[in-house]
Amino acid sequence: MTSDARIDQYTRDLSRSLKGLPKGEREDIVAEIAAHLEYRDGEGKLDIALADLGSAAHCAQSYRDALLVEIAVMDQGPIITLGTLAKLATRRVTALLGLLLASFSTIIAIALAFSAVAELFDPQTVGLWVSPDNPLDFYFGKAGPNTNSEEILGRWYVPVASICAVGFYLISQKIGLFCLKLMLDRTRPLE
Amino acid sequence: MISMKIDSWKSQLRKGAAELAVLSLLDREACSGIGLLDQLTPYHHVGLSDGTLYPLLKRLERDGRIKGEWELREGGGRPIKSYSITDEGRSVACAMRAAWHDFKTDISDIVETET
DSSP: OOHHHHHHHHHHHHHHHTBTBOHHHHHHHHHHHHHHHHHHHHTTOHHHHHHHHOOHHHHHHHHHHHHHHHHHHHHOOHHHHHHHHHHHTTTOHHHHHHHHHHHHHHHHHHHHHHHHHHHHHOTTTEEEEEOSSOTTOEEEEEOOTTOOOEEOOGGGHHHHHHHHHHHHHHHHHHHHHHHHHHHHHHTSSOO | OHHHHHHHHHHHHHHHHHHHHHHHHHHHSOEEHHHHHHHHTTOGGGOOOHHHHHHHHHHHHHTTSEEEEEEOOTTSSSOEEEEEEOHHHHHHHHHHHHHHHHHHHHHHHHHHSOO
């Protein structure tokens, strides 16, 4: 295989491994690495340069993890936060824990928001239900047919559930961003 | 076992130092990744290689500490990216140098004092 073919092969593999990054970033990285390899080839050091870079997948990971985390931290949006945690969850325990906790919190937030809306249409069965025997036995939402629990919030259910939904949403965001920031230093180069 | 722990410790030391080294070199003159690697060749304890320099440059660029511009190479070939330090990068480098100097003085005092 000629040097040009080896450089092309490496940069193609690198581009493929960088999938998930914004197109502009990906093209910029690939062009820089291609120029680097071409320059080293001109010095007769292509083999050394390829060995120093490592496999295309390894090289891509140095960029990808750091960039994904940085983009998510800057964006601070819920979808990109959870998406980034999901992408990294298979490789990083922090991301996995963050994803589980943030997803759990998000699901509770969504369920509470739905129940607040449902309360408007079905005020008799939706609410905060508490067992008369055990005040710690409570739940938000729709009462089952055989429950002995009593609804205690009445018309206050909508604002309380809405506030709780926002609270859980914010907690979810905080957890996600906290885990991303924890990873920020660890995903930087020179590991 | 001890070797692994020392390697990990060295890696932590290098993380901050590599950024300072790159910013300091770019503070002297704009340079490509290749140029930086060539300048850093004698300083192998800094730990920057082909595989670690470019992701670091990308991060510094994203942080706004350096600015990259594509330039045509003399004699043809693919364009090469040249980096220059930004005003923000210069301020950061200056603060890092001051912190590094204080750190080095303290650590030298502690580590090199004979008991």
